[in-house]
Amino acid sequence: TQFSSMTPENAMKMGPIHPEENRYFWKDADAIVAFAQQNKLRVRGHTLCWHNQTPRWFFTDSTGKQVSREVLLARMKQHINEVVSRYKGKIYAWDVVNEAVPDGGTDIYRKSKFYEIIGEEYIEKAFQYAHEADPTAMLFYNDYNTESASKRERIYQLVKKLKDKGVPINGVGLQGHWSLYEPTAQELEESITKFAGLGLTVQITELDVSVY
Secondary structure (H helix, E strand, O other), rough: OOOOOOOOOOOOOOOHOOEEEEEEEOHEEEEHHHHHHHOOEEEEEEEEOOOOOHHHHHOOOOOOEEEHHHHHHHHHHHHHHHHHHHHHOOOHHHHHOOOOOOOOOOOOOHHHHHHHHOOHHHHHHHHHHHOOOOOOOEEEEEEEEOOOOHHHHHHHHHHHHHHHHOOOOOEEOOOOOEEEOOOOOHHHHHHHHHHHHOEEEEEOOOOEEEOO
């Protein structure tokens, strides 16, 4: 009644939806999308590429050895194409890459398995594959602590680099894991203005407010 968009919390993450290399589990995600369509709600897809909840098989071969860059890119492309294509026209926006920037330090990129095996290019490839699968969907980079000055700046550098390269990114998602005491209105305004200044849509993609 009060909100027109819904986002699956876990059902579309890589682990739950693609537990084994040759097996997808569509039931929960299909049910969410069907419910949304029946009730005239829009759906945000979450999430195509995240270092957490990625099944172990994704990074290893049949002998348990780490796969090559080429194999991992091929698996990413196949996964993103299968998932995005299935819901093409039914999902208006995707969180394509989630939480790729570490909280502290000066590094722009989190040292995830995706980064370790492919390098920073995995991010632009994920957006490219998603855009190819559904050219009409809005594509987002999604993260938390976006109001922290240091992390905000590093996220900005990441998305600006994507924009400068012509990567099909449409927006930045602010996760909104906040409290009664932080962030300040000024910090939030600064983040929204900074990302929007790149010509990107800004959405609050998740929202919880702690009272402790």
